[in-house]
Amino acid sequence: MSQSTFSPPYKHPFTPDPKYKKSVAYFSMEFAVDQALKIYSGGLGFLAGSHMRSVYALKQNLIGIGMLWKHGYYDQGRKKDGSMEPEFREKMYSFLTDTTIRFQIPILGKQVWVAAYYLDPEVFTSAPLFLLTTDTDGNDDDTRAICYSLYDADVTLKVAQCMVLGIGGAKLLEELGYEPEVYHFNEAHAVSAIFSLYKKHKTVAEVKKRVVFTTHTPEEAGNEKHEIHFLEKLGFFSGLDIETVRKISGVKENIFNHSLAALSLSRKANGVSKLHGEVSRDMWKAHPKIAPIDHITNAQNNTYWVDKELEEARIDKDLDKIAARKKELKAVLFKTVADQCGKIFDPNVLTIVWARRFAAYKRPDMLAWDVQRFTKIMQNAQQPVQVIWAGKPYPKDEGAVNTFNKLFYMSHHFSNMAVLTGYELALSKLLKDGSDVWLNNPVVTREASGTSGMTAAMNASLNLSTYDGWICEFSKDGENSFLLPVAKGEDINKQDCDNLLEKLENEVIPTYYSNQDKWLQMVLNSMNDVNVEFNSDRMAREYYEKLY
Numbered sequence: 001m002s003q004s005t006f007s008p009p010y011k012h013p014f015t016p017d018p019k020y021k022k023s024v025a026y027f028s029m030e031f032a033v034d035q036a037l038k039i040y041s042g043g044l045g046f047l048a049g050s051h052m053r054s055v056y057a058l059k060q061n062l063i064g065i066g067m068l069w070k071h072g073y074y075d076q077g078r079k080k081d082g083s084m085e086p087e088f089r090e091k092m093y094s095f096l097t098d099t100t101i102r103f104q105i106p107i108l109g110k111q112v113w114v115a116a117y118y119l120d121p122e123v124f125t126s127a128p129l130f131l132l133t134t135d136t137d138g139n140d141d142d143t144r145a146i147c148y149s150l151y152d153a154d155v156t157l158k159v160a161q162c163m164v165l166g167i168g169g170a171k172l173l174e175e176l177g178y179e180p181e182v183y184h185f186n187e188a189h190a191v192s193a194i195f196s197l198y199k200k201h202k203t204v205a206e207v208k209k210r211v212v213f214t215t216h217t218p219e220e221a222g223n224e225k226h227e228i229h230f231l232e233k234l235g236f237f238s239g240l241d242i243e244t245v246r247k248i249s250g251v252k253e254n255i256f257n258h259s260l261a262a263l264s265l266s267r268k269a270n271g272v273s274k275l276h277g278e279v280s281r282d283m284w285k286a287h288p289k290i291a292p293i294d295h296i297t298n299a300q301n302n303t304y305w306v307d308k309e310l311e312e313a314r315i316d317k318d319l320d321k322i323a324a325r326k327k328e329l330k331a332v333l334f335k336t337v338a339d340q341c342g343k344i345f346d347p348n349v350l351t352i353v354w355a356r357r358f359a360a361y362k363r364p365d366m367l368a369w370d371v372q373r374f375t376k377i378m379q380n381a382q383q384p385v386q387v388i389w390a391g392k393p394y395p396k397d398e399g400a401v402n403t404f405n406k407l408f409y410m411s412h413h414f415s416n417m418a419v420l421t422g423y424e425l426a427l428s429k430l431l432k433d434g435s436d437v438w439l440n441n442p443v444v445t446r447e448a449s450g451t452s453g454m455t456a457a458m459n460a461s462l463n464l465s466t467y468d469g470w471i472c473e474f475s476k477d478g479e480n481s482f483l484l485p486v487a488k489g490e491d492i493n494k495q496d497c498d499n500l501l502e503k504l505e506n507e508v509i510p511t512y513y514s515n516q517d518k519w520l521q522m523v524l525n526s527m528n529d530v531n532v533e534f535n536s537d538r539m540a541r542e543y544y545e546k547l548y
Helices: 043-058 141-147 155-175 192-201 204-210 228-234 242-249 258-264 274-283 308-315 319-341 371-378 398-411 425-434 452-458 492-514 516-531 536-547
Strands: 024-027 062-067 075-078 084-087 097-107 110-119 129-133 182-186 211-214 225-227 255-257 268-271 293-295 350-355 385-390 417-420 437-440 462-465
Touching (some): 043 425, 084 398, 097 155, 110 155, 141 155, 155 228, 182 192, 204 211, 211 258, 319 417, 319 516, 350 425, 371 492, 385 425, 437 452, 452 462, 462 492, 462 516, 492 516
Parallel strands (some): 062 129, 211 268, 350 385
Antiparallel strands (some): 097 110
């Protein structure tokens, strides 16, 4: 049934630049290349999407391999009382091409059919993408469901998803008759591919020659782990016996650590910021046989994210034009605020935005922890502020969902506070354009990189942040951003909260209202400083130079 009658142009539809002719297959669980293709949840996808757009711009010889999620991640709706409700709806994409490739891989003792769809680079100016799905003829309801929802909460389904990406992705390349020189795993989701490569090439050295790995997880506990016999029963190791798996993957116990296996079977690895590279080397130092871990700092695609008029004003160093355009962009965002929340925001008022995935370590609601001080800031008529929250928690993360809902209920008490649903690429762009301050307050060292502040800075928003991730390489406090001191000792949450409120009361808000010249100069500095170093073209180049 396999049909791989593709002409060579299908393998890579544009002629690569000679600097980037080495062939790469880039495996990622999610890609955010455009609002219309909902196969991503958050930062990992935003990063991969920007990377694929830079691959297109630089004409690199790279193809993406991902998953076609029938329900996407989820649609963030509201219940009758306005609190958050995850909704799972089928997505249809007429812009994808059915490759007609169908093949089977064994999962849980069943032969599961996998279908491959293709995103032509010209559709969204990205690298060519191949997207896999089990929602195809010949599969029963259970196996079709593997590709329904990104990061399914059911552990067996989630591992099966990783197997479709990894083993299925490697099999797809065989069906295409395409042998890339480099297999790049963006996070450890596709690590099962390594075992099918080992079966094919017979030695660790041959596997390592081909494999590189990007880790995004800054703490040991965050790495995916499963019982090794459970994985074997699922078919994760492509029929290799457990002793061989242990020998080649560095896993000694019965708990299989996906990242450790990826590090053990790669020739090179990287963290996603300078700080994260250091944290990762320290975290894995007990395993001397793993790949050397360098760092390539995450970045975002200027061409996709930057407002053209703001960019012209930046190049002309025209502060008045930046200020005027910013007000226009705020007015556009505020239409969405009015539509969703029934509140009329004012473009002349300082607007603070916190928007990204809701997760406990990112501390979404920190600004409102000290209710008294928060209320005082919100009710200051002389120097008013407006605050907007947005972001999707994992649908089964009750703590994060409750935080989202608590903020929403709290917003009923303030006409200048809004909590928006539907944080995807399009809303993210509106919020970057329409914010004056981009608030980022994760627990320090827990954010591997974070990228939302980059695209905010590109669009004339100032970062107000704890000292973590990419910010360490960008931020100059009081010159291009506002930086909180690193909390030390026992109660870092209280220190960070106090420092945040103090910074707002004594520096951020007064500068905006009493020293617009300084504010706009900081904005220009920020736009200039983010422009080259944190553009994904630099990142895509570094992947070729440092990793491939």
